[in-house]
Amino acid sequence: MTAWLYVALIVAATAAADVLQSREMKDHGAIHESGPSALARALSALARRGYLILAVCFMAVSFFAFLKLLELADFTFAVPATAASYVVETLLARFVLKEHVGGRRWAGTLLVAVGVALLAV
Amino acid sequence: MPDQHSRPLAAKTRLMVAFVVLSNAFGNFFMGWGVKHQPPTSGLLGPVLSLFNPWVALGVTLLILWMLSRMTLLSWADLSYVLPVTSLGYVVSAILGHVFLNEYISPQRWAGTLLIVAGTALVGLTAPNSTARKDAA
Numbered sequence: 001m002t003a004w005l006y007v008a009l010i011v012a013a014t015a016a017a018d019v020l021q022s023r024e025m026k027d028h029g030a031i032h033e034s035g036p037s038a039l040a041r042a043l044s045a046l047a048r049r050g051y052l053i054l055a056v057c058f059m060a061v062s063f064f065a066f067l068k069l070l071e072l073a074d075f076t077f078a079v080p081a082t083a084a085s086y087v088v089e090t091l092l093a094r095f096v097l098k099e100h101v102g103g104r105r106w107a108g109t110l111l112v113a114v115g116v117a118l119l120a121v
Numbered sequence: 122m123p124d125q126h127s128r129p130l131a132a133k134t135r136l137m138v139a140f141v142v143l144s145n146a147f148g149n150f151f152m153g154w155g156v157k158h159q160p161p162t163s164g165l166l167g168p169v170l171s172l173f174n175p176w177v178a179l180g181v182t183l184l185i186l187w188m189l190s191r192m193t194l195l196s197w198a199d200l201s202y203v204l205p206v207t208s209l210g211y212v213v214s215a216i217l218g219h220v221f222l223n224e225y226i227s228p229q230r231w232a233g234t235l236l237i238v239a240g241t242a243l244v245g246l247t248a249p250n251s252t253a254r255k256d257a258a
């Protein structure tokens with residue numbers, strides 16, 4: 001039962017991290033320049049975005065929760081269970097980020113989620 | 122209308138997807154290789170000392186590049202596009218493990234790999250960006 005609680009925590013934290021990161025990057029705008037000075041400018045602009053910092057915190061929660069899950073359960077359980085995050089994040093992308101998720105993208109996402117689940121067998 | 126029909130952006134996006142996938146797979150691989158081939162460390166300083174191992178340092182550098190390139194990719198493309206297409210990293214990791222670490226890949230894992238490739242191909246056929254966004258630096 002505890003393992004499932006960690007799975008729920010990992011899926012929720014990963015989804016929160018990715019949705020916040022995507023929202024902030026959309027809001028920041030497309031980064032086209034490259035090179036050290038452009039990178040430094042982009043990083044200093046991004047470091048001032050509160051939700052992006054929150055996203056990094058959620059990534060850390062997800063990482064440490066995954067390490068804990070690996071202590072409690074086998075790798076063969078941990079990877080397939082967390083593949084559920086693909087479906088949850090696509091739903092959030094559709095309804096929170098208002099992305100257009102058509103039939104082809106849904107079908108591809110479901111194939112990937114099942115594929116990731118099979119990888120740990 | 123957002124730039125979903127922009128061919129140069131689509132080409133650049135696919136190139137960045139390849140970079141994100143490879144930097145993640147090779148970053149994890151080098152880090153794992155370095156940790157497995159170093160003398161055993163103990164105590165709280167163990168993970169810190171691992172950073173001075175050249176393979177671990179190379180892995181960490183690649184993972185930092187992975188995070189920055191994924192953020193750049195998210196500034197151009199939808200999350201619902203980036204997630205499935207970058208899952209190709211699982212496939213590259215499995216191939217690296219099979220070729221360099223002689224890891225066994227079961228028929229089920231090959232089936233999973235094929236499903237990921239098929240899913241990625243399907244999502245790759247859609248326009249990377251479906252939302253309006255401005256240009257930044």
